[in-house]
Amino acid sequence: MQNQNDTVKDDAELAASISAMKGEEWGCCSVEEPSFQEDEAAKVPYVGDKEPLSSLSAEYQAGSPILLEKIKILDSQYVAIRRTRGDGNCFFRSFMFSYLEHVLESQDGAEVDRIKVNVEKCRKTLQNLGYTDFTFEDFFALFLEQLDDILQGSEESISYDELVNRSRDQSVSDYIVMFFRFVTAGEIRTRAEFFEPFITGLSNTTVDQFCKTSVEPMGEESDHIHITALSDALGVAIRVVYLDRSSCGDTGGVTVNHHDFVPVGTNDEKKEEEASAAPFITLLYRPGHYDILYPKVLDDVEK
């Protein structure tokens, strides 16, 4: 049963799945071989601790001067970074933690009520698309449960430490990631006309095929299509800060690009106001990976 790749001791989930299969005489290829990426990823928790940005520059000590320059700029705008595991789910995982942490800290009951309305819309969307209820309802229920637990005052309300623990617990964390994947796929499919050009430009497949192979399966990486869809579906704005080697200096100096994904359909005035403020979720994108960033003072970031 054990495959050639013996460096998987750390990967508890995999070990569990293999042991679950023991006693069965399956062909050698039935047990999925862990890829190198999974081995590496297993050494990092799903969601790490807050770290100062100096830990980021330490990574690039011998690296490109442009990156070091950009990290210096980031250092002036952000206090901390929180790393997530590079297992292909990092965008969804970063979004999950960042969103839940925001609700926990702000205790914004109105925001919870607002997103719950959108979650119910997503549920209807999936039903209309022909998804069987029981295939997604457990994932929806677990996310809604977290929202309720995070608002203080109820009996089950949880602490910050508990939120971190849950985010590192596969049976919670992966379920919420999967909830976001369902929501994202539902949004892309119902607005197929809108997303189609992006999808065919990216991977030359149909919208349905894209959702089946690149959105719904765990571990499939996200890009701007996923981010746009999730942001639109839940009505949550997301700022993505790009740390790459591009030097975008028309004026000569190095600057750090960012892009705000602002949900469509923010029509009424109050929402427009909110949309014009900086999104409360900020993610750091390095080619192939997303982590969470913490701005220094919320108001200053816009300037």
Place this chain on the structure above:
Amino acid sequence: MICADLKVVRLILYLSWRDRLLCANSDMQQSRARLFKEYKEVQREKVADPDIQLVCDDTNIFKWTALIKGPSETPYEGGVFQLAFAVPEPYPLQPPQVRFLTKIFHPNVHFKTGEICLDILKNAWSPAWTLQSVCRAIIALMAHPEADSPLNCDSGNLLRSGDVRGFNSMARMYTRLAAMPKKG
């Protein structure tokens, strides 16, 4: 119907008994709750999908077998093929392991082990699939073999070299030998 109801009661009793024994493992609770929903769904769908007969093991909800009918206008037509499902604890985050118990000559099925090469059972799996829809996908695979990613090279080579007649007669022969009830 009464018979099915009794089985449900038995399952509930069995599950609550197991809950008490293994209440710590949340992976297992989640997967069991999901499998139980699939079990009820299968009872409901029996009539709607006569080509698939999916049965849960009496004492272990993580073990299932299925009988599927070979699709018409294929060399598998008229055959009934048995599949074995082993469901891992992290299900439905991870796919079930499925293999043919009935011998079948097909490019994407290992001739000896019955292992199936199908993307949704590997990297394209998602919890949107169910045991029932996996059966449907396997029936679709029987009708549309992917000769370019063969587990059974002999079978794949016949198709790749364009020898459809050769492939059909081999597949037909094994369907007759292994997947059809012996007459008289």
